[in-house]
Amino acid sequence: MQGQALPGFRDSYPEELALRNYIFTTWRDVARRYGFQEYDGPPLEPLELYVEKSGEELVQQLYTFEDRGGRKVALRPEMTPTLARMVGARAQALKKPIRWFSIPQLFRYERQQRGRLKEHFQLNMDIIGEPGPAADAEVMAAALDTLRAFDLGPSDVRLRVSDRRIVAAHLAARYQVSGTELPGVLAGLDKWDRNPAETDAILRKVLGNDTRVGPILGFMSGLREQADALQRLPVAEPLNECCSRLEAMGLRQFVEVDFRIVRGLAYYTGVVFELFDAGNSLRAICGGGRYDDLLKEISGIDLPCVGFGMGDVVLGELLREHGKQPEAPTQLDAFLVAVGGEDVDPVLKLASQLRGGGLAVEYALRNQPIRKQLELAAARGAPRAVIIGPDERKAKVAIVRDLKTGRQRKVSLAKVRKGIFR
RNA sequence: GUGGCUGUAGCUCAAUCGGUUAGAGCGCCGGACUGUGGCUCCGGAGGUUGCGGGUUCGAUUCCCGUCAGCCACCCCA
Numbered sequence: 001m002q003g004q005a006l007p008g009f010r011d012s013y014p015e016e017l018a019l020r021n022y023i024f025t026t027w028r029d030v031a032r033r034y035g036f037q038e039y040d041g042p043p044l045e046p047l048e049l050y051v052e053k054s055g056e057e058l059v060q061q062l063y064t065f066e067d068r069g070g071r072k073v074a075l076r077p078e079m080t081p082t083l084a085r086m087v088g089a090r091a092q093a094l095k096k097p098i099r100w101f102s103i104p105q106l107f108r109y110e111r112q113q114r115g116r117l118k119e120h121f122q123l124n125m126d127i128i129g130e131p132g133p134a135a136d137a138e139v140m141a142a143a144l145d146t147l148r149a150f151d152l153g154p155s156d157v158r159l160r161v162s163d164r165r166i167v168a169a170h171l172a173a174r175y176q177v178s179g180t181e182l183p184g185v186l187a188g189l190d191k192w193d194r195n196p197a198e199t200d201a202i203l204r205k206v207l208g209n210d211t212r213v214g215p216i217l218g219f220m221s222g223l224r225e226q227a228d229a230l231q232r233l234p235v236a237e238p239l240n241e242c243c244s245r246l247e248a249m250g251l252r253q254f255v256e257v258d259f260r261i262v263r264g265l266a267y268y269t270g271v272v273f274e275l276f277d278a279g280n281s282l283r284a285i286c287g288g289g290r291y292d293d294l295l296k297e298i299s300g301i302d303l304p305c306v307g308f309g310m311g312d313v314v315l316g317e318l319l320r321e322h323g324k325q326p327e328a329p330t331q332l333d334a335f336l337v338a339v340g341g342e343d344v345d346p347v348l349k350l351a352s353q354l355r356g357g358g359l360a361v362e363y364a365l366r367n368q369p370i371r372k373q374l375e376l377a378a379a380r381g382a383p384r385a386v387i388i389g390p391d392e393r394k395a396k397v398a399i400v401r402d403l404k405t406g407r408q409r410k411v412s413l414a415k416v417r418k419g420i421f422r
Numbered sequence: 423g424u425g426g427c428u429g430u431a432g433c434u435c436a437a438u439c440g441g442u443u444a445g446a447g448c449g450c451c452g453g454a455c456u457g458u459g460g461c462u463c464c465g466g467a468g469g470u471u472g473c474g475g476g477u478u479c480g481a482u483u484c485c486c487g488u489c490a491g492c493c494a495c496c497c498c499a
Contacts, residue, residue: 007491076499078499080499108497108498110423110496110498111496112491113491113494116497116498116499120499194495339457340457369455370457370458370459371457374459379459379460387457389457399457401458403459403460406458406459408458
């Protein structure tokens, strides 16, 4: 064993790369259908770009080092700061709302496990400059349509939506949770599903040993039942508008309002959502939301944003599980077979002509029995073999053999040269 | 970063209680098959049993360490 890729990094063999390319192609196609334009930035950024806004926790997971010029740099862990910088630099000139997408390779330094490597590709779609729920709905629709484009439906994937403003308003009105307490309480809510004991601990830390802890815990445990009541609050108007837009787009059956969705990132300010597989056995496929203050913090330009990220790792696992991998496309148009050594030059000539005409053509690189050459042709998935031997050359024809059916016929060389095989 | 489980050929797995030369199927290469693939038969390559140490006459097997993978936590790109 000559060693392997660094832990958490992938060698992509042709079969795996084909899946990734299929994912990328589909992503780009959906983005195009939604009128998004593609952008990109550097994979390596100054460390400060992330340290300033992200705080220590994310910094611990940054893939950082010092370059030869003594600069502290980081492999980008997310695209949003880069996006903010780019938009900020041209904010005056860009027509709003801005619809941009990107497929960056992102990095983190952290122990890998299933669905989470040190490196992945992530579709990012963002709408910048539009504060209303129409943009929220548009972005969610794009996320859902991406999964529909992979032939996944409401029984395969679910979109869970919440709005931090609703939860915050309720917590403030009912339990007098202040603005400074809110992030901590939301962090507690975020833990509720996985680790209620920790939720308790967090609440006690944020609120002190306060009489509100018990009632707030009760509120969290009953959130599902109270969803309807929360949606009737006036602050729920944007979320409701968002849902009705999704309904008008025919996507309502994917959507569940679930106020337990918080999202870990602190910068979300409104609607937040996550996309899960229906079996709930994988990590979130996609997560996003509204982050109206972030651009201002990074670039000084005050523009509201909403967007999501969708990684290729979990999505790839999901596609595998559902058998939605694309069949390997036939790459060759023809495999040329030279019967004897004297037939090699004519085969080379024909290969050159066909390739010149844009066709994909392969032939054996060694003189081999026809049997061997046909075996290779079949293994390559070629739809047909074109056989040239002394008899064929004399008659100015080639034998075109259909490798699926085994049927074959003689076709004039003049036609074959033009890529006509029948 | 913390804890638990697991590491035998490219893949899936065998190997008695610790026993002598670590096997099989698939895949790969070649042959039977000299102008026709898929089937069949035969042969071959491919292993420091993840790595290092310990116990033992003897370790794939037991112990320790380490690395890697998986799972959970942390965190959630």
